Amino acid sequence: MTARIDACVAVDISDDDIFDAMKDVSGYLDITPGDFKEVYLKAYRHAVTRLTQSVKAADVMTRQVVSVGEATPLQEVARLMADRKISGVPVVDDAGKVLGIISEKDFLAVMGPGSADTFMCVVAQCLLGKGCLAAPYRAKNARDIMTSPAVTVTEGTPIMDVASLFSEKKINRAPVVDKKGVMIGIVSRADALRWSLVPEDR
Amino acid sequence: MSYFAKMKGTTKSPPGVSLTEVALSWLGSFIGITVVAILQSLFFDGTDLVLMIGSFGASAVLVYGAVKSPLAQPRNLLGGHVLSALIGVGAFTIFQSQPVLAAAAAVATAIAVMHATKTLHPPGGATALIAVIGGEKVHSLGFLYAVVPAGVGAAVLLVVALLFNNIPKGRRYPEFWY
Numbered sequence: 569m570t571a572r573i574d575a576c577v578a579v580d581i582s583d584d585d586i587f588d589a590m591k592d593v594s595g596y597l598d599i600t601p602g603d604f605k606e607v608y609l610k611a612y613r614h615a616v617t618r619l620t621q622s623v624k625a626a627d628v629m630t631r632q633v634v635s636v637g638e639a640t641p642l643q644e645v646a647r648l649m650a651d652r653k654i655s656g657v658p659v660v661d662d663a664g665k666v667l668g669i670i671s672e673k674d675f676l677a678v679m680g681p682g683s684a685d686t687f688m689c690v691v692a693q694c695l696l697g698k699g700c701l702a703a704p705y706r707a708k709n710a711r712d713i714m715t716s717p718a719v720t721v722t723e724g725t726p727i728m729d730v731a732s733l734f735s736e737k738k739i740n741r742a743p744v745v746d747k748k749g750v751m752i753g754i755v756s757r758a759d760a761l762r763w764s765l766v767p768e769d770r
Numbered sequence: 771m772s773y774f775a776k777m778k779g780t781t782k783s784p785p786g787v788s789l790t791e792v793a794l795s796w797l798g799s800f801i802g803i804t805v806v807a808i809l810q811s812l813f814f815d816g817t818d819l820v821l822m823i824g825s826f827g828a829s830a831v832l833v834y835g836a837v838k839s840p841l842a843q844p845r846n847l848l849g850g851h852v853l854s855a856l857i858g859v860g861a862f863t864i865f866q867s868q869p870v871l872a873a874a875a876a877v878a879t880a881i882a883v884m885h886a887t888k889t890l891h892p893p894g895g896a897t898a899l900i901a902v903i904g905g906e907k908v909h910s911l912g913f914l915y916a917v918v919p920a921g922v923g924a925a926v927l928l929v930v931a932l933l934f935n936n937i938p939k940g941r942r943y944p945e946f947w948y
Contacts, residue, residue, distance in 0.1 A: 583781060591785045594940035596795075598839035602781025 579612060581605065625730050626723035628762065629744045629753035635660045638667050638711035645670060645710050658743045659714045664750040666743045668716030678705060678713050720745045721755065731760040794938055798834030802930040803827070806923055820907060821919045825851070825896030826927060832891070833931040837943050841891055845948045846884075847931075848924050850891025854880035855920035858901025859913050872902045 586601040586608070599607075635658045636645050649657055649672075656671035672687075679690050705713070720743045721730050734740065734757055744753040787795075803826065810821040829851070832842035840846065861876035880898035884890040897920050901908060908915060935943035 587782070587785055594788065595791055595838055596787050596836045597784055598836050598841065600781045600784055605781075 581608065620728035621726045623727045624723060625721045625725045625727060625744050625755050628727055628759040629755040630759065631753045633658065633751060633754045635751065636710050638709065640710045642705050642708050642710065642713065656741045658718060658751060658754065659710045660751055666718050666720055666745055666749060666751050668714035669718035669743065670710060670714045671740065674713045674715055718743055723752065727760055730755055734760065794941065795835040798934045799830040801934060802830050802834055802927050805930055806926050809926065818910065819918050821923050823897065823900050823919050823923065825893040825900060826923055828893035828896055829924065829927055833927055837935050837941055838945055843944045843946055844928055846889050846891040847928055849887060849889030850884050850894030851897050851920040851924040852916050853883050853887060853889060854894035854898040855901060855916035856913065857883055858898035859915050862902045862909065873899060876902045
């Protein structure tokens with residue numbers, strides 16, 4: 569957290585910039601360039617904190633979440649992900665509590681020769697004519713390959729913390745849960761990125 | 771930073787001001803001090819009261835020469851002089867038999883009180899000191915010293931500062947009132 573803000577704060581403002589700016593202001597300014605720089609950098613840090621903490625997961629999450637149950641057959645899970653063009657889907661119980669999450673990575677992890685976990689490994693296997701690598705999983709269900717427990721966030725998690733979590737855990741999405749663990753939305757890398765590119769009208 | 775390294779300083783002096791600014795500061799303080807001096811000669815000469823004290827020269831530096839400074843704002847100008855005057859008279863009253871202690875206590879306590887009340891105004895330190903070292907005439911005023919000269923004199927400087935500093939395009943006063 570602190571490290572990231574420090575990175576943002578590395579504003580390249582020189583004492584000369586400040587001195588020149590002070591010359592642009594008419595009248596005598598009762599502050600040294602050094603003190604001004606200190607105040608400026610601290611103010612910048614406060615602004616970064618305010619902006620990064622003010623946007624919460626709930627502000628950017630997708631509320632209509634496609635989800636599956638733990639007994640949903642993998643055929644159906646794969647079909648759903650393909651139809652909806654999504655790369656991951658949360659697995660929830662009847663009450664809406666998040667049990668786990670299935671992503672493309674989970675499929676890849678079980679399809680290759682042991683350690684295969686990239687798409688190109690699977691392509692290579694197919695090109696070698698070894699048949700459908702997913703075949704052994706035809707009869708399996710969501711619970712058999714899902715990552716559990718899923719990494720989740722709450723409505724109030726600042727979006728910058730969500731982004732850090734994505735990067736730290738190497739994941740691309742996280743279900744947003746309420747206090748009872750019931751899923752109320754999902755936030756993806758795209759959601760986090762969209763916020764950082766366009767700070768929206770706030 | 772080590773103790774001696776701190777004495778080298780870390781930054782440079784702020785930029786100097788334009789000739790216009792120099793002229794405005796000269797004119798403003800000239801008018802301000804003139805008004806106080808005229809009032810002194812019209813209404814106070816020959817009485818037991820005084821209006822002009824040395825610390826107003828210092829106040830003029832701030833309210834006509836460093837208009838934007840937090841130290842030069844009305845709250846500081848009036849509050850600094852009045853509170854410091856009270857402290858100075860108090861210190862003299864309590865410690866009059868020990869002039870060294872009275873002087874030091876007056877200035878130090880004035881600074882502390884100005885800090886605590888967000889009225890820091892450097893000339894206030896002089897106002898407190900003058901209450902102790904200002905001689906018989908000042909001593910005989912007692913706590914009236916906080917009203918005349920401290921309060922009234924500062925108010926005159928303030929009125930002139932308000933009238934004068936808002937005429938030039940590049941100046942405005944105050945930054946805040948309280």
